[in-house]
Amino acid sequence: MSDDYDVVVVGAGPAGYPAAIRAGQNKLKVACVDEWQNTDGSYAFGGTCLNAGCIPSKALLESSELFQRAKDEFATHGIKVGEVTLDLGAMQKRRASVVKTMTNGINALFKANGVVGIQGHGKLLPGNKVLVKAADGTEKTLEAKNVILASGSTPIRLRSVPHDGKFIVDSWNALEFDTVPKRLGVIGAGVIGLELGSVWRRLGSDVVVLEALEQFLPMVDQTIAKEAQRHFKRQGLDIKLGAKVLSAAVSGNAVDVTYSDAQGEHSLQVDKLVVAVGRRPFTEGLLAEGTGVQLDERGFIKVDEHCGTSVPNVWAIGDVVRGPMLAHKGKEEGVMVADLIAGHYGEVNYKVIPSVIYTQPEIAWVGQTEEQVKASGRPYKTGSFPFAASGRARAMEAGAGMAKIVSAKDDDEVLGIHVIGPMAGELIAEAVLAMEYSASTEDIQRTIHAHPTLSEAIHEAALAVDKKAIDSINR
Numbered sequence: 001m002s003d004d005y006d007v008v009v010v011g012a013g014p015a016g017y018p019a020a021i022r023a024g025q026n027k028l029k030v031a032c033v034d035e036w037q038n039t040d041g042s043y044a045f046g047g048t049c050l051n052a053g054c055i056p057s058k059a060l061l062e063s064s065e066l067f068q069r070a071k072d073e074f075a076t077h078g079i080k081v082g083e084v085t086l087d088l089g090a091m092q093k094r095r096a097s098v099v100k101t102m103t104n105g106i107n108a109l110f111k112a113n114g115v116v117g118i119q120g121h122g123k124l125l126p127g128n129k130v131l132v133k134a135a136d137g138t139e140k141t142l143e144a145k146n147v148i149l150a151s152g153s154t155p156i157r158l159r160s161v162p163h164d165g166k167f168i169v170d171s172w173n174a175l176e177f178d179t180v181p182k183r184l185g186v187i188g189a190g191v192i193g194l195e196l197g198s199v200w201r202r203l204g205s206d207v208v209v210l211e212a213l214e215q216f217l218p219m220v221d222q223t224i225a226k227e228a229q230r231h232f233k234r235q236g237l238d239i240k241l242g243a244k245v246l247s248a249a250v251s252g253n254a255v256d257v258t259y260s261d262a263q264g265e266h267s268l269q270v271d272k273l274v275v276a277v278g279r280r281p282f283t284e285g286l287l288a289e290g291t292g293v294q295l296d297e298r299g300f301i302k303v304d305e306h307c308g309t310s311v312p313n314v315w316a317i318g319d320v321v322r323g324p325m326l327a328h329k330g331k332e333e334g335v336m337v338a339d340l341i342a343g344h345y346g347e348v349n350y351k352v353i354p355s356v357i358y359t360q361p362e363i364a365w366v367g368q369t370e371e372q373v374k375a376s377g378r379p380y381k382t383g384s385f386p387f388a389a390s391g392r393a394r395a396m397e398a399g400a401g402m403a404k405i406v407s408a409k410d411d412d413e414v415l416g417i418h419v420i421g422p423m424a425g426e427l428i429a430e431a432v433l434a435m436e437y438s439a440s441t442e443d444i445q446r447t448i449h450a451h452p453t454l455s456e457a458i459h460e461a462a463l464a465v466d467k468k469a470i471d472s473i474n475r
């Protein structure tokens with residue numbers, strides 16, 4: 001096969017691989033280059049998400065939740081199981097096998113959609129060419145009518161907390177621990193910090209989360225954030241807000257941490273310290289001199305609303321460009337760009353991107369928080385429904401949390417939907433669809449929801465907006 005392509009995608013994470021697949025579906029000649037190497041040296045498509053992010057974290061969240069439920073909840077259901085013990089080796093083996101199944105699936109999808117998958121490093125050269133250094137060391141230049149850059153992101157490291165990969169670790173290392181740390185420190189109470197903290201807390205660690213901000217989950221509707229904070233505290237997650245880490249140093253088999261808060265300076269010793277303070281765009285070795293592709297002041301590749309860069313026919317998608325660092329946001333950008341290249345319609349509705357935190361209870365939201373709507377000055381109304389009043393949630397022994405809807409007072413438009421509770425990440429799909437179609441609260445009120453389901457909480461929250469809830473007292 002010649003090395004001329006309609007499209008070359010650099011990066012096969014959840015932004016790049018869907019772009020390549022859609023380009024293939026659009027009958028374009030496409031190659032996708034990716035350099036991801038696992039800790040055992042093997043190459044794999046799927047990027048951060050499949051190899052070291054979304055999928056392995058959800059595999060461990062699921063296993064650790066089952067472990068904790070078997071210990072603490074089965075008796076309530078009348079199930080006697082004797083002593084519940086942990087086989088972390090088996091749990092980690094399952095996590096690795098879930099990841100492998102998913103990453104192998106990309107090879108099959110590439111094949112089925114005519115995508116040439118190349119394992120190796122890609123560098124954009126001037127003139128829309130991509131220099132590829134393959135895993136076997138060979139180099140070749142691919143000519144491309146269009147190049148899509150999807151090089152993703154990498155964890156932010158703190159200078160005062162020197163990473164060593166063993167005691168002071170990042171989120172990837174923290175997914176692969178082979179023993180349960182007795183004392184675990186987590187820097188950052190964001191999505192990743194809370195998910196990883198939850199996994200190891202459920203498996204037996206004493207977890208301290210140090211968060212520099214005074215406010216807990218500032219991006220989340222604060223009614224929901226406060227509810228979450230209560231539950232996490234009850235679960236034993238020691239979340240210290242306003243705690244700025246000053247230093248960390250490995251000492252023997254432990255890590256000495258110092259931090260300051262309103263009360264002064266404190267020290268803490270943990271067995272492992274996870275740094276989960278966010279991610280930054282990754283463009284190292286991606287752009288040769290003179291390509292003309294511009295980065296912004298934070299290192300993101302500059303793009304317009306259709307993900308076009310400053311160079312014609314060079315596009316950029318996913319974590320390496322502005323917007324939330326989420327797999328599904330990158331996927332939609334990839335599909336949009338591949339459709340635009342083929343001359344089809346393509347658009348991403350950035351106003352309606354759902355977010356999920358896969359803790360217990362789960363947290364999910366779409367649209368604006370009540371605080372954002374209030375700040376906008378638009379008159380609004382809210383309604384909520386507690387899962388404690390949901391028959392299905394009660395049957396599942398999962399009555400914690402609520403669904404909340406924020407709607408415009410003038411035309412009844414739904415402005416934001418926020419859920420904390422069982423399967424919130426699944427329930428939010430209805431909210432996203434409603435908002436994508438500019439639904440009013442009344443539209444949701446008049447939509448029949450099956451009984452008994454968790455989704456009735458969204459229905460009842462919509463009714464509660466107009467004080468018409470049936471299964472809870474209207475306030």
Ligand SMILES: Cc1cc2nc3c(=O)[nH]c(=O)nc-3n(C[C@H](O)[C@H](O)[C@H](O)COP(=O)(O)OP(=O)(O)OC[C@H]3O[C@@H](n4cnc5c(N)ncnc54)[C@H](O)[C@@H]3O)c2cc1C
Binds near residue numbers: 034123150172284
């Ligand atoms: C622990 C954790 C949990 C997460 N959980 C979720 C979640 O539940 N839901 C969610 O939506 N998001 C989650 N995320 C975020 C999600 O992983 C990212 O938003 C997503 O992976 C970004 O996709 P991407 O394709 O832009 O980049 P990446 O997934 O980072 O993929 C980029 C790929 O490009 C390759 N690459 C980079 N440069 C080159 C080059 N020059 N040549 C060749 N290849 C190159 C990289 O090796 C990598 O394979 C999580 C992240 C972490 C760390």
